[in-house]
Amino acid sequence: MEDEMMEGGVVKKFMYVNRKAPYGTIYALESLEVVLIAAAFEQDVSLIFMDDGVFQIKKGQKTDGVDMKNFSPTYRALEMYDIEKLYVCKESLEARGMSEDDLIVDVEVLERAALQDLMDEQDVVFSF
């Protein structure tokens, strides 16, 4: 499968950096829309949640009272699109009094050095 992808065209490492909280601004929602489209391009996709971006994947979001669409379940659907590389900045998570148990998806929690390495190996970095 991987060989086929290589033959079919270029496979680049794309990273989507999520540093903004949901609802207060539209960045998180529209960023997720890009990721869903990106899945169709068979590139090597990673998502990183850091700073207030960790709030995007907080469990238990209930948006009825603000009449906005709760898009957090969509993060759980990413797996079906073969987007499985979800990373969270450990420091950001801890600073906000949260742990992996508070998150709606399975993620890999990264310390600073691992995060530096991950960013450094990317070909394209999209931040919204």
Place this chain on the structure above:
Amino acid sequence: MLHIVNKSPFEKNSLEQAISNSKDGSAILLIEDAVYAAKSSSSVAEMVKGALGQKTVHVLGPDFNARGFADEDVLEGVTIVDYSGFVDLVENNGTVQSWV
């Protein structure tokens, strides 16, 4: 890798994050409101100086000047570039990450 920061360091943590999450040998470019971090004296000058050993730090001159600072107001070790220099940084440092 080139890390572009456009936020005032007095308002947001973007510069701090760019510095601490970039590897040694990276370049950091300050544009828009991030240029305030390039002043020779301020409460963030020490943080920028601390990055200078391992990383190069550049400030976009047109943005710095627009905000009332002359080239001689820049922190020692920070390089002033124009838009042409911005383009060179993009060309010469591989992947670009904007800390928007």
Place this chain on the structure above:
Amino acid sequence: MKFGILINEGPYQHQSSDSAYQFAKASIEKGHTIFRVFFYHDGVNNATNLTAPPTDDRNVTLRWTELAQEHDVDLVVCIAAALRRGILDESEAKRQNKANFNLADGFRISGLGQLIEAGIQCDRVVVFGD
């Protein structure tokens, strides 16, 4: 080199479109190619032809239009973001049953795939945002 540009903010409110324009202009002057400028989030507002800034100020939209015409730069506005914010070309206006359309010359409306394609095709992608 081949550069791609992503603009996430609208004109005037934020400097990102100005910074992106100056970067694009300098890149072209140095012999690089701007493969595509993709407008997303409120960045789609750069593409309205209904702006009328004071005469002593820069005209952000017109500057992009002229850059596109002079240097064959592909200016792409995200369709989903544009429809949310009232940026329409003639065919979208018809499809959405709207009386008017306002997409400025030199811009075209298309899907997010155009952004990913720019990432694949370009040597570098530079993001300008808030």
